[in-house]
Amino acid sequence: MGDPKGFLKTQRNVPKRRSVPNRIKDWKEFYEPLPDPMMMTQGGRCMDCGVPFCQGNTGCPVKNMIPDWNDLIYQGRWEAALKTLHATNNFPEFTGRLCPAPCESACVLGIIDGPVSIRNIEQHIIDKGFQEGWVVPIRPGFETGRKIAIVGSGPAGLSAAQQLRRAGHAVVVFEKADRIGGLLRYGIPDFKMEKDVIDRRLQQMTEEGVIFRTNVDVGSDYPLAALRAEFDAILLAMGAEVGRELVIPGRELNGIHQAMDFLTQQNKRNTGDCIDASQSITAHNKRVVIIGGGDTGSDCLGTCHRQGAKDVTQFEILSEPPLQRAKETPWPLWPLQMRTSHAHEEGCNREWSLSTTQFTGFDGQVKKLHTVRVAKNFTEIPASAMEIEADLVLLAMGFTGPKKEGLLLEMGVALDARGSVAVNKNQMTSVPGVFAAGDVKRGASLIVWAIREGRDAAEGIEQYLKQK
Secondary structure: OOOOOHHHHOOOOOOEEOOHHHHOOOOOOOEEOOOHHHHHHHHOOOOOOOOOHHHOOOOOOOOOOHHHHHHHHHOOOHHHHHHHHHOOOOOHHHHHHHOOOHHHHOOHHHHOOOOOOHHHHHHHHHHHHHHHOOOOOOOOOOOOOOEEEEEOOOHHHHHHHHHHHHOOOEEEEEOOOOOOOOHHHHOOOOOOOOOHHHHHHHHHHHHHOOEEEOOOOEOOOEOHHHHHHHOOEEEEOOOOOEEOOOOOOOOOOEOEEEHHHHHHHHHHHHOOOOOOHHHOOOOOOOEEEEEOOOHHHHHHHHHHHHHOOOEEEEEEOOOOOOOOOOOOOOOOOOOOOOOOOHHHHOOOEEEEOEEEEEEEEEOOEEEEEEEEEEOOOOOEOOOOOEEEEOOEEEEOOOEEEOOOOOHHHHHOOOEOOOOOEOOOOOOEOOOOOEEEOOHHHHOOOOHHHHHHHHHHHHHHHHHHHHHO
16 A cells, blocks of 8 residues: 555546547557656555455456555556566556456445556556566576477467466467467557557567467468477467357348458558458448447447548447446446447447347448347337448457367367367366467456466466476
């Protein structure tokens, strides 16, 4: 606890968003950082609350020692705060930008006042660490002679790779895309996280000795038998990449796309890649409908604004949540309540309790969505049919799990009831020596859980190698 009366004297303060007219003209991050002294004062709001729910499983899956680094920055001990932050979280620059901050929902101060600005403090600590040169390669003191293959380079695979390399193992990360990062690279728009944030961390990991191999689809480009022969252990961290489909009449029309295809293309454009005109998906001067009200839908919305969409409607089949925390989700649980993102602030026709029944179009191109209102149990409300005009439809309804055909099928790992990879308490699958972490075994979830599971899988691999 920094200032015993800090929570009484200081109001919650968070970085301000750049103005809407300014930020929709570029792809830069939309927050304006607060100065060090203001962040130090915010750290001083952390209470002597007895039981810090912010760092338990409910608040922080990676078990960040939040009160400790809040106290350290209040004292101005930034480098010590960084070491404390890195003790539990390999990539606070990712979580500080992208995590929805369940820690703040579990903050004790949040019961009576605005919670401590935990996520912003976290990002400020790590960004300052990079600026000051405190983030340096941590090379192992010895080599074990063991080799581990990691399939997938999202946050789960990267966190496991860093942990295992620092333990002295040779680590090779395989990525089927042309660049490392998984959904961090191609699923997150630049206005939420500019990609040099990933690159600077990858530089550290490369200097630590992690080997990255892109454009390699394990099981196809790299036979499974060769992988098993070369490596002592394998970690599956491919994510849950299969987007939920909408199987209704008219789905075959042009202009209807999965959200990730749309987001990936724009991220590629921002890196200078050329997109084939015949394959290009763009919202420019179009009437856009986004089906799905979650974070992915919000990412699509912000992207549409920056591409110059004529009009954007986003709707959700669920009913409109309350403005304040719903009684069904009491503190310290993640609250069910209305959330207005930066993208909604930029403009949106937002609808709730809508279900799409059909797409219709002209000359093979989608032109309309046919919808009905539904009750809380998803039953159709009589005489509620409505048509929405659209030139582009983006499906942002979540993910159904990992891709089953290919590597998972060939490897023969057991799946759980949801179709994700099943593991034991050490994160090992039904195939000895093969482990899984992140969305491929958990289903689509938070980045903070991916990092935690990557670290857990690294521990499981360590135990396995000791017994081998």
